[in-house]
Amino acid sequence: MISARGLRKSFGDFEAVKGIDVEVRKGEAFGFLGPNGAGKSSTMRMIASVSPVTSGELRIFGMDPATDGPAIRGRLGVCPQEDTLDNELNVFDNLYIYGRYFGIDRATCRDRATELLEFAQITEKAKSKVEDLSGGMKRRLTIARSLINNPDLLLLDEPTTGLDPQARHVLWDQLFRLKQAGVTLVITTHYMDEAEQLCDRLVVMDKGLIAAEGSPRELIDAHSTREVAELRFGVGEHEGLAGKVEDLGERVEVLPDRLLVYSDHGEEVVTAVLDRGLQPIATLVRRSTLEDVFLRLTGRSLAD
Numbered sequence: 001m002i003s004a005r006g007l008r009k010s011f012g013d014f015e016a017v018k019g020i021d022v023e024v025r026k027g028e029a030f031g032f033l034g035p036n037g038a039g040k041s042s043t044m045r046m047i048a049s050v051s052p053v054t055s056g057e058l059r060i061f062g063m064d065p066a067t068d069g070p071a072i073r074g075r076l077g078v079c080p081q082e083d084t085l086d087n088e089l090n091v092f093d094n095l096y097i098y099g100r101y102f103g104i105d106r107a108t109c110r111d112r113a114t115e116l117l118e119f120a121q122i123t124e125k126a127k128s129k130v131e132d133l134s135g136g137m138k139r140r141l142t143i144a145r146s147l148i149n150n151p152d153l154l155l156l157d158e159p160t161t162g163l164d165p166q167a168r169h170v171l172w173d174q175l176f177r178l179k180q181a182g183v184t185l186v187i188t189t190h191y192m193d194e195a196e197q198l199c200d201r202l203v204v205m206d207k208g209l210i211a212a213e214g215s216p217r218e219l220i221d222a223h224s225t226r227e228v229a230e231l232r233f234g235v236g237e238h239e240g241l242a243g244k245v246e247d248l249g250e251r252v253e254v255l256p257d258r259l260l261v262y263s264d265h266g267e268e269v270v271t272a273v274l275d276r277g278l279q280p281i282a283t284l285v286r287r288s289t290l291e292d293v294f295l296r297l298t299g300r301s302l303a304d
């Protein structure tokens, strides 16, 4: 569906995407995980064929965006980071009129809009104004709108940023159902839990480059231990303590309020820490996540 080789994007002297290779296969949910400014949106806009490639090779459905932009865009669904719904139109017409832009006939547009409202679970809001919808409903409507042309490939840029946890879960369900229906999804996110929930495969992106690639499980297995012992301390209280626990795990990370000890046996780490007379405010043993992978690869947390 997507093939990129040495893909670059510059804005003047600034290189936002510094030569990346990506392959996305039919039917998979593929993610770009990285913090703000990593170059995810710049990559997405090139894939969406709305921003020219600076250099490198990019093919979408085997076609070149530079020469086949309209043909590519006709087969894509695009859900941008910001909601771009039309506030002048009611909810139903946001779908119906958008379908008409694609040249879909009136009857098909009406049927499709009705189906998509149901899919987005906002049928009862059909006649409401867009401004009366909650943030989560607006996102669901935006996704529904991007499906009006029955796309082969759906691009979602930060689909759940700004939503509360419950609205995020409802949206994840919607995306999961799309995946089950065989739609190829490409998602950018800076939420590691979103990437873990939705993506079959992903790349970890930082400063315009790909730091690692694989399924969430493969990335965690390759770049982290099975468990992490979190030792919480008051801010500044644990400076100098890392050296006292570093032999207990494969590695130790020092965060402002805690030490992270990476080990396959987290409980044993905690017991040994307490035996040594260290007094953390709280301890927690958890499984490694993609956040740990990011920290390992970049030395920073995804939220930085």
Ligand SMILES: Nc1ncnc2c1ncn2[C@@H]1O[C@H](COP(=O)(O)OP(=O)(O)OP(=O)(O)O)[C@@H](O)[C@H]1O
Pocket: 011, 014, 016, 034, 035, 036, 037, 038, 039, 040, 041, 042, 043, 158
């Ligand atoms: N039109 C532009 N002109 C100049 N610089 C840009 C432009 N668009 C993006 N950039 C810069 O390129 C870098 C990558 O931005 P991009 O939006 O691709 O990152 P991102 O990973 O999607 O982050 P975010 O989640 O904040 O959108 C940033 O430093 C940004 O300031």
